Amino acid sequence: MKFNIKIDSASTLDEIENYWKNEDYTNLLGLFDFPDANTINAENLKEMLFMAITDFEPNEAAKVILTYKLSENLNEGQIDQISNDMLLDKICEEYPEIDLHFDLFNINQLLFKAYNGKFPNAKATRVKFSIISVDQNSEELSKEIILKSFSRGLSESNIIKRLFSEQMSTDLRFEEAEDIVWKLDKEENNNFSLITSEYWLNKDEIIASEFEGECLLAESKDQ
Template identity: 55%
Template sequence: MKFQIKINSFKTLDEVSDYWSTADYIELLSLFGFPDAESSDEDSLRELLMMAITDFEPNEAAAIVLEYKLSDDLNKGQIEQISNDMLLDKIAEEYPEINLHGTLFHINQLLYKAFNGKFPNTKASQFECTITPLGKDEDIELTKEVTLKLLSEGLSDSNLIKRLFGDKMTGATPFPEAEDILWDLTSNDGQNFKILTSEYWLSEDDLIAEEFEGNYEKPEETDED
């Protein structure tokens, strides 16, 4: 199944502005010892949180935010370890469980900005593209897996995704890791898409063409006895 892909725009971000909600700010302010945050002006909540965070040591602040966001995924020992490692390494890129990379990025960048660069700076890639089927019978849902495979022809051979998952980026081999590599995939019309991922996985330099054809092969169905 062939598709035409056109990259319409590309941004490198050091934060995603709408990731943290008002409810997040209020809850985090409470965890950092700021009383009655819900009565504060909504526009000032982020600034208040930044000030509250810096009343703590960087690793202590990291542990609080990690506990808030990832207590269902990490135990206390892991949280303590990561809260210290985050000051030295890009954990949002290096942690072995890639399903946590997106959340770790958002946590890291909140702390990076609060502590004026004491944490390593990590980046996200956000780009918009148009994906158009080239055959009249190309009726397929453009999931994260399908979309990432279609992007393969427009990526450099040095791209990390292609180097680590080359066998899954082409052909009919299932590619479940795509769900975690692409953090967000949205479309209002099924043709124009906005994609969010880590610069670690896909940078602007990885794109070798603004317009190209992509191919997707459906996994073969197996008969069950």
């Protein structure tokens, strides 16, 4: 499959809009022993949560939030380890299970802002682009197809191209694309927006504003 891709914009984000809901803020306020959390006006919830968080030691606050979001994915020992490690390193980039990077990024950034910089500041990248099929292929555009098609527009230093060179350039299945691309939203006409970690894609690694992308897919899902 071949596509004409035009990059409209690439920007850096320090938070993902709408990841944290008011319900999350209220629930977390309760976990941080804040009284009458249900009575706080919606516009004040985040500010009150930051105040409640900073009454705790940073690693203890991290443990509370990690448990709230990821207790089904991580055991107590893993949560203890991450709650200490994330004060020193960008665990949301380094953790071996990349399917957890999105949640870890959002947890990290909530703590970074609450503690005014005691945690490392992680970043995300949003790319807005248009994509049009050159060969009139009608297959639905997936995260895998988009990433493979982006290959020619990215610098050779890009870590996706370096770590997954075969998946990006051949018909080998690229299952990791589902976790590398955090969000893929279709907008009007042929316009899309994707969000991923700056670790995976720095906006400066996009070396072409318009290019022809090629995607090779396995004929069978079993390949």
